[in-house]
Each structure stands twice: as structure tokens, then as C-alpha cells.
Amino acid sequence: xxxxxxxxxxxxxxxxxxxxxxxxxxxxxxxxxxxxxxxxxxxxxxxxxxxxxxxxxxxxxxxxxxxxxxxxxxxxxxxxxxxxxxxxxxxxxxxxxxxxxxxxxxxxxxxxxxxxxxxxxxxxxxxxxxxxxxxxxxxxxxxxxxxxxxxxxxxxxxxxxxxxxxxxxxxxxxxxxxxxxxxxxxxxxxxxxxxxxxxxxxxxxxxxxxxxxxxxxxxxxxxxxxxxxxxxxxxxxxxxxxxxxxxxxxxxxxxxxxxxxxxxxxxxxxxxxxxxxxxxxxxxxxxxxxxxxxxxxxxxxxxxxxxxxxxxxxxxxxxxxxxxxxxxxxxxxxxxxxxxxxxxxxxxxxxxxxxxxxxxxxxxxxxxxxxxxxxxxxxxxxxxxxxxxxxxxxxxxxxxxxxxxxxxxxxxxxxxxxxxxxxxxxxxxxxxxxxxxxxxxxxxxxxxxxxxxxxxxxxxxxxxxxxxxxxxxxxxxxxxxxxxxxxxxxxxxxxxxxxxxxxxxxxxxxxxxxxxxxxxxxxxxxxxxxxxxxxxxxxxxxxxxxxxxxxxxxxxxxxxxxxxxxxxxxxxxxxxxxxxxxxxxxxxxxxxxxxxxxxxxxxxxxxxxxxxxxxxxxxxxxxxxxxxxxxxxxxxxxxxxxxxxxxxxxxxxxxxxxxxxxxxxxxxxxxxxxxxxxxxxxxxxxxxxxxxxxxxxxxxxxxxxxxxxxxxxxxxxxxxxxxxxxxxxxxxxxxxxxxxxxxxxxxxxxxxxxxxxxxxxxxxxxxxxxxxxxxxxxxxxxxxxxxxxxxxxxxxxxxxxxxxxxxxxxxx
Numbered sequence: 001x002x003x004x005x006x007x008x009x010x011x012x013x014x015x016x017x018x019x020x021x022x023x024x025x026x027x028x029x030x031x032x033x034x035x036x037x038x039x040x041x042x043x044x045x046x047x048x049x050x051x052x053x054x055x056x057x058x059x060x061x062x063x064x065x066x067x068x069x070x071x072x073x074x075x076x077x078x079x080x081x082x083x084x085x086x087x088x089x090x091x092x093x094x095x096x097x098x099x100x101x102x103x104x105x106x107x108x109x110x111x112x113x114x115x116x117x118x119x120x121x122x123x124x125x126x127x128x129x130x131x132x133x134x135x136x137x138x139x140x141x142x143x144x145x146x147x148x149x150x151x152x153x154x155x156x157x158x159x160x161x162x163x164x165x166x167x168x169x170x171x172x173x174x175x176x177x178x179x180x181x182x183x184x185x186x187x188x189x190x191x192x193x194x195x196x197x198x199x200x201x202x203x204x205x206x207x208x209x210x211x212x213x214x215x216x217x218x219x220x221x222x223x224x225x226x227x228x229x230x231x232x233x234x235x236x237x238x239x240x241x242x243x244x245x246x247x248x249x250x251x252x253x254x255x256x257x258x259x260x261x262x263x264x265x266x267x268x269x270x271x272x273x274x275x276x277x278x279x280x281x282x283x284x285x286x287x288x289x290x291x292x293x294x295x296x297x298x299x300x301x302x303x304x305x306x307x308x309x310x311x312x313x314x315x316x317x318x319x320x321x322x323x324x325x326x327x328x329x330x331x332x333x334x335x336x337x338x339x340x341x342x343x344x345x346x347x348x349x350x351x352x353x354x355x356x357x358x359x360x361x362x363x364x365x366x367x368x369x370x371x372x373x374x375x376x377x378x379x380x381x382x383x384x385x386x387x388x389x390x391x392x393x394x395x396x397x398x399x400x401x402x403x404x405x406x407x408x409x410x411x412x413x414x415x416x417x418x419x420x421x422x423x424x425x426x427x428x429x430x431x432x433x434x435x436x437x438x439x440x441x442x443x444x445x446x447x448x449x450x451x452x453x454x455x456x457x458x459x460x461x462x463x464x465x466x467x468x469x470x471x472x473x474x475x476x477x478x479x480x481x482x483x484x485x486x487x488x489x490x491x492x493x494x495x496x497x498x499x500x501x502x503x504x505x506x507x508x509x510x511x512x513x514x515x516x517x518x519x520x521x522x523x524x525x526x527x528x529x530x531x532x533x534x535x536x537x538x539x540x541x542x543x544x545x546x547x548x549x550x551x552x553x554x555x556x557x558x559x560x561x562x563x564x565x566x567x568x569x570x571x572x573x574x575x576x577x578x579x580x581x582x583x584x585x586x587x588x589x590x591x592x593x594x595x596x597x598x599x600x601x602x603x604x605x606x607x608x609x610x611x612x613x614x615x616x617x618x619x620x621x622x623x624x625x626x627x628x629x630x631x632x633x634x635x636x637x638x639x640x641x642x643x644x645x646x647x648x649x650x651x652x653x654x655x656x657x658x659x660x661x662x663x664x665x666x667x668x669x670x671x672x673x674x675x676x677x678x679x680x681x682x683x684x685x686x687x688x689x690x691x692x693x694x695x696x697x698x699x700x701x702x703x704x705x706x707x708x709x710x711x712x713x714x715x716x717x718x719x720x721x722x723x724x725x726x727x728x729x730x731x732x733x734x735x736x737x738x739x740x741x742x743x744x745x746x747x748x749x750x751x752x753x754x755x756x757x758x759x760x761x762x763x764x765x766x767x768x769x770x771x772x773x774x775x776x777x778x779x780x781x782x783x784x785x786x787x788x789x790x791x792x793x794x795x796x797x798x799x800x801x802x803x804x805x806x807x808x809x810x811x812x
Contacts, residue, residue, distance in 0.1 A: 411470045429459055479550040629711065637723060
């Protein structure tokens with residue numbers, strides 16, 4: 001037994017030694033395969049060895065019984081690859097840009113809960129869409145359609161027409177959600193700018209600087225918090241550039257799926273851009289220049305076949321021009337499909353266009369009232385009553401104060417107000433334009449026609465109704481209206497008013513009938529603004545009467561007047577002219593009703609709308625807060641958006657001054673440094689490596705041309721312009737500023753001694769951090785004008801008025 005047990009031990013030991021040696025050989029083999037992975041790619045000479053090395057490729061043995069030592073898995077994991085799988089890389093800086101953008105744009109978006117600046121237009125247009133009422137605007141329909149869609153999804157019925165700046169929003173108006181569209185576009189602009197810098201080849205440090213500068217600009221924040229089109233225009237401008245840069249980087253994979261995808265997305269972004277504002281043509285021109293440069297490089301590739309080159313040109317034309325054109329035609333089709341009812345835009349289109357709208361096939365409004373009506377003639381005395389307020393257009397001998405409590409000056413001319421009682425000071429006479437220093441009524445008694453240019457004479461004081469580039473006393477965003485006094489000074493009177501009678505075409509005679517309201521508007525010829533009553537009572541110096549001012553919001557009851565009473569001029573007793581005119585007009589109107597043609601093709605309507613949109617741009621007059629383009633880069637003038645009725649809380653469009661000034665300086669630094677480099681390179685002196693120079697040159701030129709294309713065209717326009725027209729060009733300036741600041745470090749490394757490299761590195765970060773900190777402080781200083789909160793005192797506002805030309809409103 002002892003011997004037998006000893007033999008068993010020896011045999012067991014020999015088996016264990018064999019197993020250990022076999023395991024060591026297997027481990028060595030595995031180590032060799034790990035060290036030489038290329039051997040796995042070589043074909044196996046021994047089939048049996050190959051089969052044993054890849055057990056996962058053996059066919060499944062479903063009928064094979066499991067051994068006693070085999071572990072049975074109830075839920076085996078599938079080792080196959082998912083059908084849809086993407087590798088996602090997250091850039092922490094990009095995420096930080098997104099978060100910062102959303103915080104600065106969405107914070108307290110519900111304040112102010114009043115109509116702000118041009119919300120009176122674009123909010124009103126959204127209501128018209130929901131009501132189906134036809135309206136006219138100089139901009140394409142996409143932005144307004146989006147605002148209307150948001151209102152529709154929120155259950156809004158379009159009952160609120162955004163009548164005036166400062167009016168409280170009713171509870172049923174989803175103004176916060178409508179503003180959120182602009183806030184979303186403004187928030188996404190920041191990561192878009194960041195990514196553009198990355199796609200251009202700059203480091204994440206430069207992209208971060210450009211993103212921070214875009215975040216810290218007050219004007220971009222303000223524009224992202226109102227129901228206006230500009231925020232979407234700015235975002236889509238830079239989104240189209242980003243998409244094209246993405247497409248450009250696919251040039252080595254021409255005609256691939258990714259190549260097509262980014263080119264199509266560029267065309268869609270351009271289509272959306274043009275569908276919101278026609279100033280998107282500047283962005284289209286910029287993408288066109290990039291495309292021409294790209295095609296020029298392709299033409300120099302001798303290995304590229306002529307067929308492929310032709311296909312490059314054709315596809316770019318289809319995607320970058322065809323998609324925007326077809327998209328915008330579709331937008332106008334939707335626009336006309338929704339607006340089927342007669343509305344405030346009827347007066348801007350032809351009679352055939354109007355006849356295709358519903359509710360316009362009623363008999364001519366003057367057919368029934370014409371027999372008992374009186375023809376309005378020059379020399380007629382009349383009184384005008386506001387539609388919104390039970391008050392009459394009025395003037396009295398009192399003058400506007402020479403200075404208001406907030407320090408603003410007035411015209412110091414005779415007050416024009418809206419008075420709640422009938423009075424002899426409510427009577428005005430109509431005359432043809434004449435000598436501004438002689439308000440006498442001429443003997444001209446010819447009929448007044450719709451759209452005539454007239455003058456109104458205040459009969460009690462014998463002074464002419466006038467408006468001028470002076471802010472109104474209580475609503476500084478509007479122009480003052482006064483009775484003109486000649487002080488023998490350098491003062492140009494603006495006395496001409498265009499008569500716009502509701503339901504009458506240009507050149508139609510105007511008849512007034514007792515008991516039948518004759519509604520009209522008085523459009524100031526010089527400013528293109530409408531005479532209206534603001535509904536705000538003047539203080540003691542104005543006898544608590546309602547303020548009268550001109551308003552850019554032409555549509556609305558506050559700018560509509562009833563002709564309440566008239567006294568026609570004396571005519572000869574034997575005159576039969578009026579009866580003959582009535583008879584002729586009765587026949588004319590009857591024939592017109594018989595000949596009404598309601599059929600008008602979509603293409604005819606589209607062409608007519610485009611014509612009126614283009615021509616209307618040139619008819620936008622001046623404004624007291626208008627700003628010429630040469631004043632924009634250095635913030636020569638600000639633009640008040642909203643002022644609280646009780647205190648100095650206000651929203652005023654003003655940029656971050658330090659950012660704007662540093663950015664303007666970079667526009668001068670870049671060409672100066674580039675000229676220095678080019679001259680030195682001409683002399684075969686290379687201060688920086690070729691790669692750094694090309695990045696500096698191509699990036700700077702690209703940003704400089706982008707800024708110029710979005711700024712220079714405004715010098716060719718004769719219409720009134722505002723500071724917000726400059727905002728699409730602004731991020732170009734911020735990106736160029738970041739490039740210039742980064743280049744200082746690159747230049748210092750190459751030119752100065754290497755032993756100062758560490759010192760220069762720290763100095764760069766100190767200077768950059770200092771400039772960024774100053775911009776943060778500047779943003780905080782003008783924070784109250786950006787968010788309308790908190791209300792500042794008079795002294796605090798004056799301390800922030802860094803330029804005398806800035807319009808910062810002070811109520812108390």
C-alpha cells in the first residue's frame with residue numbers, strides 16, 4: 001500500500017508538472033501574439049491550430065449536452081455590433097459655451113411684461129396670421145410664421161394687436177414663448193462662433209476667446225430677448241458659414257454622403273436666412289465668394305476630370321441657389337394660403353389683388369353714402385377725433401417746456417394735444433403746401449384726393465401742424481408734434497402730411513357724410529410716421545391733456561382719426577361741379593363692382609409683392625433715434641427700446657463699449673500687421689513660419705471680408721437705419737479680435753528671444769485675462785439697460801453715459 005501510494009503521488013506530480021509546462025507554453029504563445037499583433041493578420045498554415053485559436057467562429061452545437069463542469073448562462077450576451085452606432089465626442093468648452101449662452105439669453109425673459117420696440121410690428125403680424133387677415137411687410141414671411149406658429153401651439157387666438165410700446169401683455173398672449181425663439185437663436189450663436197473658429201484651424205483657446213466676447217456683448221443679448229427677426233438672422237448667417245466650412249473639409253471625399261449632407265445643409269440655412277430678411281443676401285454673397293475661391297482651386301487641379309469639375313459647379317449651383325429660391329417661393333405660397341381675409345395690407349396692393357381676398361366683394365363704401373355726402377375740398381375746416389380715445393386733435397397757445405426734468409430739450413413750440421371736450425381750439429383747416437411762414441388759407445377750393453400731400457392750419461392760432469426730429473415729451477421713442485413757430489433760427493419745418501383714407505385708393509375723391517365715420521391717417525412725409533395719440537396724460541404744463549406724437553407703428557386705432565365735423569369752403573351759388581362729380585362717381589363705382597375679377601394667379605401675386613417690398617424699403621423716412629452707418633462701429637448712438645411708466649427702468653440697445661472699441665481697433669491692426677508681413681516676405685524675410693502666416697492671412701481675410709460685406713452695403717441705402725442693423729457684422733469683429741490677440745503670442749515666440757518664452761507665455765495670459773475681465777465689468781455696468789432691471793437713478797444713468805450722443809432715457 002505504501003509503495004502503491006508512493007507511485008500515485010509520483011504520477012500525480014508528473015501530471016501537474018506537465019500541465020504547468022503546457023500552461024507556460026500557452027502563456028508564452030499568448031505573449032508573443034500580444035507583442036506581434038501583425039501575426040494575427042497572417043494566414044494560418046495549420047487549420048487545426050486556426051480552429052482552436054478562434055473558438056467563437058465554431059458552429060453552434062445545439063444538441064451537445066453540457067458537461068458537468070460547464071457553467072450554463074441563462075441570458076447570454078450578444079457579441080454582434082449594433083445596427084445603429086455612432087461615436088460621440090463631447091467638447092467641454094463647447095458645452096460651456098452653450099450653457100453660458102442659454103443663461104445670459106433666457107434669464108428673466110418674461111421681463112418686461114410690456115410691448116418692447118418693434119414687437120409692435122412682429123407680434124402684430126403673428127396675430128394677423130392667426131386671424132387670417134392680409135397684411136403687408138417689407139420682410140419675407142418665415143420669421144413671422146414661426147412667431148405665429150408658437151402662438152398657435154400655445155393656444156393664442158390672435159386677439160391682441162400689440163398696439164403701442166409699453167402696453168401690458170394680456171394673460172392669453174404667450175409673449176415669453178415667442179421671445180424664446182429669439183433667445184434660442186441667440187444662445188446657439190455662441191457655440192456656432194466657437195465651432196467656426198475650430199473649423200478655420202484656430203486653437204480652442206482662440207475659439208474660447210471669440211465665444212466669450214460674443215457672450216459678453218450687451219447688444220446681442222438684448223436682441224435675443226425680444227420678438228424681432230434680427231436674432232434669427234444673425235444665427236442663420238453664422239450657421240450657414242459653419243455648414244460651408246464643414247463641407248469644405250470634405251473636399252477630399254467629393255460626392256460622398258457627408259459631402260452632400262453639408263452642402264445641402266448650407267443651402268437650407270441660406271434659404272431660412274433669406275426667408276426671414278432680405279439682408280440675408282449679404283450672407284449669400286459671402287458664401288458665394290467662398291464657393292468661387294473653392295472652385296478656383298479645383299480648376300487648378302489638373303488631375304480632376306472636366307466632367308467632375310462640371311458636376312462640382314452644377315451641384316453647388318443647385319444646392320446653394322436652387323434650394324433657397326424654392327424654399328422662399330414655398331414660404332410665400334404658405335403666406336398667401338393663410339392670409340385669405342381682407343386686412344390692413346389691402347391699401348398696399350392692386351385692386352385685382354384685393355378682389356381675390358375675402359370680404360372685399362361688398363359694394364363700394366361710397367355708393368350708398370354718396371348722394372347725401374359732402375366733397376372734401378381744400379379750405380375745408382374740420383375736427384379730428386381719435387378712434388381709440390374720446391378726444392380731439394387740439395392745440396393751445398402754451399409752449400412745450402424748454403427743458404424736461406430729465407434734461408432733454410424740446411422744440412419750445414406750441415403744444416399739440418388730444419383734448420376730451422369739444423372746443424374752438426379743435427378746429428383745423430386743410431390747405432395745399434405753401435409758405436411755412438404764412439398760414440393763410442388760399443382761395444383754392446379744388447377737391448382733395450386720397451394720398452394728397454396737405455398742410456393743416458390751426459385756426460385759433462394760425463399755426464401749421466408740424467413734426468420734427470425731437471423726442472416726444474412722454475414717449476421719447478416717438479417724435480414730438482407741435483404747431484410751428486418761426487424763431488428765425490436754423491430750424492427746418494416739416495409741415496407736410498400725406499392723407500391716407502381707409503377703403504379708398506390713391507387719387508380717389510373723398511366724401512364725408514354725417515353719421516358715417518370717415519377714417520383717415522395722417523402720415524408725416526419726412527419721417528413716414530403716423531400722427532397718433534399715445535394715451536398718456538401730460539403733466540401740469542400740458543393741462544393733463546393726452547400726448548400727441550408721431551409713431552412708426554402706422555397701423556392701429558391710436559393713429560386713426562375720425563373726421564367728426566366739417567365746414568366746407570364757400571362756393572358760387574350756381575356751381576354744379578359737385579353734383580356732376582357725384583353722378584360720374586356713382587357710374588364709375590357701379591361699373592367697377594361689375595368688373596371685379598377675383599382670379600389672380602399665385603405667380604402674379606408673388607411678383608407684385610416682391611415689387612412692393614423692394615420699393616417700400618426706400619420709403620422708410622427718418623427717426624430721431626436713427627443712426628448713420630459710420631457711427632456704428634464705435635457706438636455713436638444708442639436705441640431706446642422700452643421705458644417704464646413709473647421709474648427709469650429701461651431697455652436700451654447699447655453694445656459692450658470696450659468690446660466694440662477693441663474690436664474696431666483689431667480691424668485696423670490686422671491690415672497693418674498683414675502689410676508688414678507681406679513687405680518683409682517680399683524681401684525674403686520670414687518672421688513667422690509659413691503655416692502660421694497662412695492661418696493668420698486666410699483667417700483674418702475671411703473674417704474681414706465677412707464683416708465688410710455685412711456692413712458696407714448700408715452706406716448705399718437711403719432709408720432710416722438703426723444700430724441693430726450692424727449686429728450681423730458684429731461677431732466677425734469679435735472673432736478677428738480673438739485672432740489678433742492670439743497672434744501676439746505667436747509673434748512673440750518667433751521674434752523675441754527664447755529665454756523670455758516662459759515670461760511671454762505668462763504675460764499673454766495676464767493681458768488676455770485682464771482684457772476679458774474689463775469686458776466682464778463693462779457688461780455688468782450696462783446690465784440694467786440690457787435686462788431692464790434694476791431701475792437706475794438719474795445720477796447712475798448719467799454716470800453710464802460715456803458719450804454725449806447716447807440716448808439714455810431719464811424719467812425722474
